[in-house]
Amino acid sequence: MRGQVPGMNQIHVGIVGTGHIGKLHARVYSELAESGAQLAAVFDTDANAAREVASLYGARVAGSIEEFANLVDAATVATPTSTHFPLAKLLLERGKHLLVEKPITENTADARTLSELAQEKGCVLQVGHIERFNPAFGALEKLLTKPKFIESHRLSPYPMRSTEIGVVLDLMIHDLEIILHLVRSPLVSIDAVGVPVLSRGEDIANARLRFEDGCVANVTASRISPEKMRKIRVFQEDAYLSLDYQNQSGEIYRRGPGGIAREAVEIEKDEPMKRELTSFIECARRGLQPKVGGQQAAAALEVAIEITRLIADK
Numbered sequence: 001m002r003g004q005v006p007g008m009n010q011i012h013v014g015i016v017g018t019g020h021i022g023k024l025h026a027r028v029y030s031e032l033a034e035s036g037a038q039l040a041a042v043f044d045t046d047a048n049a050a051r052e053v054a055s056l057y058g059a060r061v062a063g064s065i066e067e068f069a070n071l072v073d074a075a076t077v078a079t080p081t082s083t084h085f086p087l088a089k090l091l092l093e094r095g096k097h098l099l100v101e102k103p104i105t106e107n108t109a110d111a112r113t114l115s116e117l118a119q120e121k122g123c124v125l126q127v128g129h130i131e132r133f134n135p136a137f138g139a140l141e142k143l144l145t146k147p148k149f150i151e152s153h154r155l156s157p158y159p160m161r162s163t164e165i166g167v168v169l170d171l172m173i174h175d176l177e178i179i180l181h182l183v184r185s186p187l188v189s190i191d192a193v194g195v196p197v198l199s200r201g202e203d204i205a206n207a208r209l210r211f212e213d214g215c216v217a218n219v220t221a222s223r224i225s226p227e228k229m230r231k232i233r234v235f236q237e238d239a240y241l242s243l244d245y246q247n248q249s250g251e252i253y254r255r256g257p258g259g260i261a262r263e264a265v266e267i268e269k270d271e272p273m274k275r276e277l278t279s280f281i282e283c284a285r286r287g288l289q290p291k292v293g294g295q296q297a298a299a300a301l302e303v304a305i306e307i308t309r310l311i312a313d314k
Contacts, residue, residue, distance in 0.1 A: 006203040006253075011284055012040035014072035016065065016087055017079035018053040019044075020161055021101055021128075025076045027178040028277050029056040030221035037281045041071035068095045074124070074284045077101060081165055085110040088125075092117045096205065097124040099277070102177075103169050103304065104297040111301055115294025124283045127297035128289035131178045133229075136250055137178065138211045139267045140234065143252060147182055149235040151218040157226035158198055166201025168308050169301075175232070176209075176307075177292065177300035182234070185213035187303065194311035197224050207307045241265070 013029050015022045022044070029039040043062040044050035054061045059210055062068035065087060068075070074097035076206065085105045087100055092114065095233075104127045105111045109170055114162040152175040158229050159170075180187075194205030230245035243250035250265035259284035283290045 013039040022078035043068040111298035
């Protein structure tokens with residue numbers, strides 16, 4: 001990858017979109033000086049929101065996306081999904097490393113265009129599938145052999161944001177990307193159901209994925225739950241793993257001579273977003289491939305779009 005910035009004392013980073021997620025990224029970037037990140041600029045069509053974030057962290061407010069591009073080496077794009085493609089395309093064309101929040105784009109054609117453009121320009125294109133940086137997921141990967149059955153639940157109260165997309169693209173896509181990464185076998189069939197409750201799109205959904213190697217994944221997502229839950233269970237030949245992303249805890253059940261033995265999974269807790277943005281800065285600095293790049297994000301998006309189509313057709 002040609003777009004690395006070796007030898008630089010600092011990488012000037014910026015935020016496009018200063019809503020809920022953008023504010024979180026701004027706070028974390030401001031804490032990453034030791035990783036070589038300097039929050040240099042923010043841009044938002046809501047100038048007041050941009051000024052508020054900029055004043056908190058000593059960044060400059062850009063008056064346009066073009067001005068913003070001249071102030072940064074790398075950036076987070078944390079705007080509504082419908083704007084991801086034109087903003088990311090403009091910034092990549094100007095040679096900027098990007099972390100685009102999920103879903104990467106509204107359709108897979110645009111996602112692949114961004115992936116190809118990033119490769120052409122030698123830029124990092126990372127996508128905000130943050131659970132890949134959750135210490136609980138790291139523990140799961142170390143214990144995984146060959147998954148036979150996966151069950152995931154991702155529930156939350158109604159968010160009052162990101163409601164322009166359904167719960168599959170809002171929440172379930174996290175688990176879809178993880179499952180595709182864990183199974184690594186062609187997907188052969190999808191069954192899906194879902195219903196709208198408070199939104200135009202589905203607010204609760206369930207999908208069953210069947211893979212060529214025989215693995216089955218049952219995935220549930222809801223944004224009308226009274227409580228938050230982010231859990232995954234993986235059954236494999238020698239063990240059953242149960243992990244809680246939210247609490248960063250887990251258990252493993254193994255078959256032994258005396259029956260089933262249960263033991264806690266050792267997990268060193270940490271903030272996933274801090275790990276995610278630290279990794280992004282390191283990828284930009286050294287020209288490394290991110291854990292979740294454009295191609296992986298496009299694959300998860302393709303499955304999510306098919307699930308939403310199946311739900312809409314019922």
